[in-house]
Amino acid sequence: MAETINEVQFSDAALAEMQRYISHYPEGRQKSALLPILHIAQAEFGGWVSPEVMDKIAEILDIQPIEVYEVATFYTMFNLKPVGKHVLEVCRTGPCCLRGADELIDTLKRKLNIEEGETSADGMFTLKPVECLASCGTGPMLQVRELYYENLDSEARVDEFLAMMRQKEHETPAWAK
């Protein structure tokens, strides 16, 4: 993982993965790799993309920085400010609500002493309600990085989940393994 965000130096594994995505597209269409590269950048720099990181991506793809900004601000998966160690993306859409999503969000707010969009005082958790995560049959649920945690339908299960996350280190992204 890169040391500091100011340096904007991607790791060799990240750069190799970026080149792999670029190779999937015809010559001159390298901009098509922008979304996967933003995902890689976000994983590389602690879960968010700064303007400096976006500038670096523009350099890699040989496009204008504005082309990166307009994409990063459009898609909700890209965080544009620092986040906690674990971003809890809780599905709040209809089918999950039928099975208790509102209660799950309330429970997390109470236990972490934060509101939606905020990060807990210890920097451990950011609460980010999101729209449908295609897990309607196993709601209420949430996503942390690449993993889904489903059927969080009781306070005991939420406690169990939070305790597990407190012990959990960052997962190495699959492309860096």
Add this chain to the structure above:
Amino acid sequence: MGLKILTEHINVPGIETLEVYRKHGGYKSVEKALKTMSPAEVVEEVKTSGLRGRGGAGFPAGMKWSFLAKPEGIPRYLVCNADESEPGTFKDRWYMEKNPHGLIEGMITSSYALGANTSYIYIRGELMFILRILEKAIAEAYAAGLLGKNILGSGYDLDLHVAPGGGAYICGEETALLESLEGKRGNPRNKPPFPAVKGLFQSPTVVNNVETISSVPWIVNNSGAEYAKIGIGRSTGTKLISASGNINNPGVYEIELGVPVEEFIYSDEYCGGIWKGRELKAVVPGGSSVPILPKNLILKTAAGENRLMSYESLSDGGFVTGSMLGSGAFIVFDEEQCIVRNTWNYARFYHHESCGQCSPCREGTGWMEKVLHRIEYGHGHQQDIDLLVSVAKQIEGNTICPLGDAAAWPVAAAIRHFREEFEWHIKHPKEATAPGAVYRGQLDTVTA
């Protein structure tokens, strides 16, 4: 138990690996198509099958394929729409996770039929864990000579890649998906030109849903005519249904089209009835964008016949008394659920997911969310109900892409069938907003 086309081997241990998949008949359609059939013959079989697009619109897949422009010297593309984001829909996610080679086999056979030498699976960014599963399976297919140059010695070349999105529902719309695949914001394109003429990189492109593409191998192996015998009427074949909400057995079920809705809800083979011993109140039968139907109309058509799980039966009577099969997302509401709150929830979803390109959608979805919010939270006015109907009408049909319709239909349908519930919320704000409050009228009212 009905015929299983997509899920016959879904629970076989190791089916996600090439070795086990092939032991159970996997990739036979690739051998058959590439070695014994011309691309035109594959297209013809799909046309004969009557297979309709399984992403929601239900347009005949073979016909869509036949629209593809075929000028020489210009590449053609097949793009798989795996951006499944419609609330209630989780069948594609489930299928790709369980059976990645099923989709890859469909991509190869379909790409051959369309003359595409590079194809993409555009998968929603949230499903990165499934992207890893697909990429692993694709690597196996390359190693076995099922992808790459001269596949199985046939002379046909195909490269297949997976591309992640970034969390935007609008990218399920095919032209927004193509924009996103080109590394841009997911703003839908004006049509025409349609993707079949100018799609990805301005080249002829077919965009098909995961389930649609995954149905092609069976059709090639068994013939389009055999596929057309399954199902009912113009609803041929089988369909994956993702069932959620207040039922005993939420999950994904493969049904032969034509199963009675009542059987689907109450039989143990499928949903297993309403949870907690409660009564059925309503169903959204095809994903959040399609009209909600109260109990009486989801079980029976306006003519009093059994409502069936098919494109035609679920839409019987248009939107006055019917709905749509859509993507096959079947969301069930028990008697304890508040329709106003649910409608507000979906309005918030569509407001959040509007790309902002068209004013009626950008502004209208926000108005609907705000008005519904104030009704739900006890600050509504009687004229708000007609205001909602008016705003929904002004959005519907007035936007570049169908997201406007998708936002308007649930609101209009909720008011059409549950107007009394909205009125009750406005007249009794304190009762309506109390914890656990639910309007219990109209459950047995015939609204047709």
